[in-house]
Amino acid sequence: MKRILILLSFGLGFLCSARGQELLRVRQAVELALENNYDIKLSQNALLVAQENKTYGNAGMLPQVTADLVQNNSVQNTTQLQSSGLERSLDNARNNNLNYGINLGWTIFDGLGMFARYEKLQELEKQGDLNLKKTVLTTVGDVITVYYTIVEQQNLLSALDSSILISKERLRTAENRFSIGKAAKLEVLNVQVNLNEDISARLRQVETVTNLKTMLNSILARDLDIDFLVDTEVGIDEELIYGDLLERADQFNPDLQMIVLNKKLAELDLKEVKSTRYPTVRLNSGYNFGRSESSLGFVARSNSRGLTYGLTASVNIFDGLNQRRNERIAKIQIDNAALQVEQQRLAVQTGLKTAYETYLTNIELVKLEEKNENIARENLEITLAKYTIGSISAVEFRDAQENFINAIARFNAAQLQAKLSEIQLKELVGQIDF
Numbered sequence: 001m002k003r004i005l006i007l008l009s010f011g012l013g014f015l016c017s018a019r020g021q022e023l024l025r026v027r028q029a030v031e032l033a034l035e036n037n038y039d040i041k042l043s044q045n046a047l048l049v050a051q052e053n054k055t056y057g058n059a060g061m062l063p064q065v066t067a068d069l070v071q072n073n074s075v076q077n078t079t080q081l082q083s084s085g086l087e088r089s090l091d092n093a094r095n096n097n098l099n100y101g102i103n104l105g106w107t108i109f110d111g112l113g114m115f116a117r118y119e120k121l122q123e124l125e126k127q128g129d130l131n132l133k134k135t136v137l138t139t140v141g142d143v144i145t146v147y148y149t150i151v152e153q154q155n156l157l158s159a160l161d162s163s164i165l166i167s168k169e170r171l172r173t174a175e176n177r178f179s180i181g182k183a184a185k186l187e188v189l190n191v192q193v194n195l196n197e198d199i200s201a202r203l204r205q206v207e208t209v210t211n212l213k214t215m216l217n218s219i220l221a222r223d224l225d226i227d228f229l230v231d232t233e234v235g236i237d238e239e240l241i242y243g244d245l246l247e248r249a250d251q252f253n254p255d256l257q258m259i260v261l262n263k264k265l266a267e268l269d270l271k272e273v274k275s276t277r278y279p280t281v282r283l284n285s286g287y288n289f290g291r292s293e294s295s296l297g298f299v300a301r302s303n304s305r306g307l308t309y310g311l312t313a314s315v316n317i318f319d320g321l322n323q324r325r326n327e328r329i330a331k332i333q334i335d336n337a338a339l340q341v342e343q344q345r346l347a348v349q350t351g352l353k354t355a356y357e358t359y360l361t362n363i364e365l366v367k368l369e370e371k372n373e374n375i376a377r378e379n380l381e382i383t384l385a386k387y388t389i390g391s392i393s394a395v396e397f398r399d400a401q402e403n404f405i406n407a408i409a410r411f412n413a414a415q416l417q418a419k420l421s422e423i424q425l426k427e428l429v430g431q432i433d434f
Helices: 002-018 026-036 038-053 113-179 185-219 242-252 254-275 322-389 394-429
Strands: 022-024 064-081 087-109 228-230 280-294 301-314
Touching: 026 038, 026 113, 038 113, 113 185, 113 228, 113 254, 113 322, 113 394, 185 394, 242 254, 242 322, 242 394, 254 322, 322 394
Parallel strands: 022 228
Antiparallel strands: 064 087, 087 280, 280 301
């Protein structure tokens, strides 16, 4: 019966807290985050901007067509001395010039710089995609971390509910023993203090769980006052293999991929700088209309229209050695990017190795603390039976009760740390699954 009492106390504590709440599973939490999280939405918009920028026109590969209109008017006091010796003058002489038309300009060669720019725009789109993936990965990791932290604290809250029920039973037993003269008033007071201590601990624990739920609601970008239940089962992937993780991290780690992409961008910067060594050739064409009027002059009015076309070419001969300087700087940037790739690869390998060792340790601790919890549970059952018949003191029973709560806390903490180690490894790899 005492065993049933302890087991039922856990169920009662959980069911009382479950009333009026919905169950939120970790997968559902992740899906809500992917749909609502602000960081993810901002990263998606940044990717859209990069996609919009990836055009041939933005790279300078397409012609530019403009419609132009120029109107110039003047009113002047003019005096003209003609070659024949005749002098003519006119006050407030009006001169009007109007030109309008359509003009086309097209750079057909710039040392292949336009192709380097377009390839750079493609790489910037990939960079936006990597930033989005990294944001998603980080957000999913945060959701899972907070979710299982709630699980840990919720399990501890259920244990405290059970402890309060046990303390209330102890108080009833102590009062009965006091009423028949088998216990002193001091025992009743000690048990009452223990009960108040348990209630105080529960209040603090409720605050912790509530704040964690608020934090998760914030990540999910939904109403902070939404209450929910969590699945208290913690599934830990115990099959992770270091060699496989290392291989996948080299391919999918987002930070490493970003550094590799930065090296590619540095190489394209060098191509763009080198392109200025070559001539720039530009085609020009247009169809224009012109009209001019003059109050004083040989021609009083003229009109024109027609096609204009031509070609311009320019080449940099000397620019104060800036071309040479820019190329040297671009090459140094490529060397730096290559060093950063190796540096980041070593950092990923270091983080993965230390995280894997922590993961193995936490797996063993889960097994150990699970055994300790079972031992503490059995010890509490025996102690409760002895306390009921009066063969042990209230202090001894309290020690067994605290040992039981501490064992539950350690077991939950071990499960959480093992789960967090698993998530950390998968974040380093760049692939979080369920």
